[in-house]
Amino acid sequence: MDVLVLGGGYAGLTVTRKLERRLPASATLTLVDDTGSHLVQHELHRAVRDPDYVDEISVPLAEILDRAALREGEVTGVDRESRTVSLADGDTLDYDYCVVALGAETAFYDVPGVEAHATPLKRLEHAAEIRREFEAVVDEFGHEDPVANTERTGTVVVGGAGLSGVQVAGELAVMAREREVAESVEIVLLEQEETVAPGFPEQFQTATRERLDAQNVDVRTGATVTAADEATITVADGAAIDYDQFVWTGGIRGNGAMGGERPQVRGDLRLDERTFALGDAVRIVDADGEPVPASASAAVRAAETAARNVVAAATADGGFVDLAQWHWESPGWLISVGDDAVAQIGPTVLTGSTANALKSAVGITYLAEHGSLRHALGVLRKEMDDTGEFGELLKRL
Structure with missing residues (x-):
């Protein structure tokens, strides 16, 4: 068999x-x-x-x-x-x-130009490409223009404010601050629905939106992308958004x-x-x-x-098969927003260090359960700060 x-x-x-x-x-x-x-x-x-x-x-x-x-x-x-x-x-x-x-x-939904001009986030090579494209934006716009004698502004657009879109927008916002270009490189998050994280509980949506705002991400809901070319994204109301990088996580x-x-x-x-x-x-x-x-x-x-x-x-040998039926019960929801996070367990919404710790624990447990303790400890090391906490934790294991 x-x-x-x-x-x-x-x-x-x-x-x-x-x-x-x-x-x-x-x-x-x-x-x-x-x-x-x-x-x-x-x-x-x-x-x-x-x-x-x-x-x-x-x-x-x-x-x-x-x-x-x-x-x-x-x-x-x-x-x-x-x-x-x-x-x-x-x-x-x-x-x-x-x-x-x-x-x-x-899914690009046959929206003209989107597949040709946007980078998705499904594979490791996509993450590397998004990083390279962002670095190019930083190199071009993250300094004063000596010719125009004015600071230019670059625009990075993320299409789709589901979990993936929110998380990549948060990462890019932190990168902009780390490179001290937050004033000259703008992160825009577009969502066709009226809220971020559509389909999730309202409390979770609200907390996620607050974290995005705190990261200075320009969130635009009710914005359906209808077309894109190499420099401009058009939304349903006819407005045009000039962009320098386009990431697509729309479905x-x-x-x-x-x-x-x-x-x-x-x-x-x-x-x-x-x-x-x-x-x-x-x-x-x-x-x-x-x-x-x-x-x-x-x-x-x-x-x-x-x-x-x-x-x-x-193993039924051609006889009656007693099939189990699956009942979905959500254990809660987790999302990263830059260095922040949002977690919802039942009606309780957590943010900040508590949510970050919970999200890290979930990932580490998953890796360890699947026979990859080395990778689990690697993720833990990266999630902890440089104050020696990782070494102290290892001493207690």
Whole structure:
């Protein structure tokens, strides 16, 4: 029996780790991933400001897997009828059971010029490109113009004020202050809805907006981008924004291997009798009929149900399959805003050092649970200041 897991992100890695422990010894388990590394996506924005984060948030999958084989390759198609997976190198993999956890891609919504002129934030190379582009803006605008004898102003626009957009805007605002160009390089955050972090609790939205304002990010809500060229962004009311850097975090679409679609699955996470799916690759409606947000938290929590159902189906011997149903319960929400953070647990909203500590703890726990204590300690070291706290903590471990 051959079991494939497609994608080594939050959902794919967590499912694979659970299947390693639960599948019969006679089953083969293969994780297919295009990079061969697990990216801690919720910390990717940190790599924009600090390239050293790359080493801590990119974990080789070979270091984490125990039983599963790793196949590095880009999935280009999933044929559920023939139960085959096509790879970019021309190879085809057969499966008896498959878990689709390919994640999502950036959605540009066919807005003219946006894909051609904006940089998304999905991969490590995107973070590096955003950093290079920002440094170029600093070099050009972060000093007095000797010809015009006046200080010029550069504009960096981030499109989309969801979690990713808020976090990258916060990082860029801190970078501007660190380079002492906050007066000459403006960070603008655009959102088509009437609030930042749309879809999240109102208290969380309010606290996030307050933190953005404190970082001097120019937040413009109700601003739908309708077009962009190499120098100007046009919004729905016809206003034009001249820009020097454009970052786009405005939404997600399905993976190319799924035809750009995010098919819907119900609480059993099943696409068909032998194919399951979770994470951002699909739209999940849980067992209570509630739509589940596309988030790392949801992806990790759905993995238990997915793994249980794969094992149940694989060991049923053609008989009745008792599939588990997943009920989504949010543990809360976390977001970084530069050196600040916002956390909501139940009705309680936390900010500042408490929220930062909670966000760091979540990331460190996740890495440690997935067999990467070295990377977990690396993240902890970077999150702590230079006062010797890290050394004191190690003495107590």
